Amino acid sequence: AQSVSQHNHHVILSEAASLELGCNYSYGGTVNLFWYVQYPGQHLQLLLKYFSGDPLVKGIKGFEAEFIKSKFSFNLRKPSVQWSDTAEYFCAVTLMDTGRRALTFGSGTRLQVQP
């Protein structure tokens, strides 16, 4: 079965530090890829998405992610984090060849940004 791995479970950074959160998936076919964010006390929100085309996608709040097909990866990056980026981040994938449209999620990465 397909799976999504997020190797960083808890990341602590200082403000202005650069961020990279890893995401790898195990599926050889066509995928749609997503990063969702859950701020404390809020619902899950879509941060950015990749469907096709340019493998470097930009999302809200200065986040970006790069799809590297050969590495089955979709890492999330931000050059300079802010305290308000403190949240839990989830990587997710849908398998386009199977017709199964449900998202498969990684286990999440809790990001704590210290002022």
Add this chain to the structure above:
Amino acid sequence: SQTIHQWPATLVQPVGSPLSLECTVEGTSNPNLYWYRQAAGRGLQLLFYSVGIGQISSEVPQNLSASRPQDRQFILSSKKLLLSDSGFYLCAWSVRQGRTEAFFGQGTRLTVV
């Protein structure tokens, strides 16, 4: 615009009691609907998904069931809750064709005591 409503926000239920969580979507037709459970450190686990009225697919064997009595209504149920059913339950929807991003409700925190 589309909105998704999920209620209640929090629920405390005794072991052995029944459960009914409701989710409705507005502003779209024929959505795919999903129930997920979120556990700390384990991400979101897909419980059920539905591609149409009365069509339910179950992802994991468990004490829960789902129903879709109307196009934009999705219900999560249990006849007798277990302690292990405690968790955070999320409803989501996506369009039937095309792009697959899902949109989530606010979630229900269920505590079984």
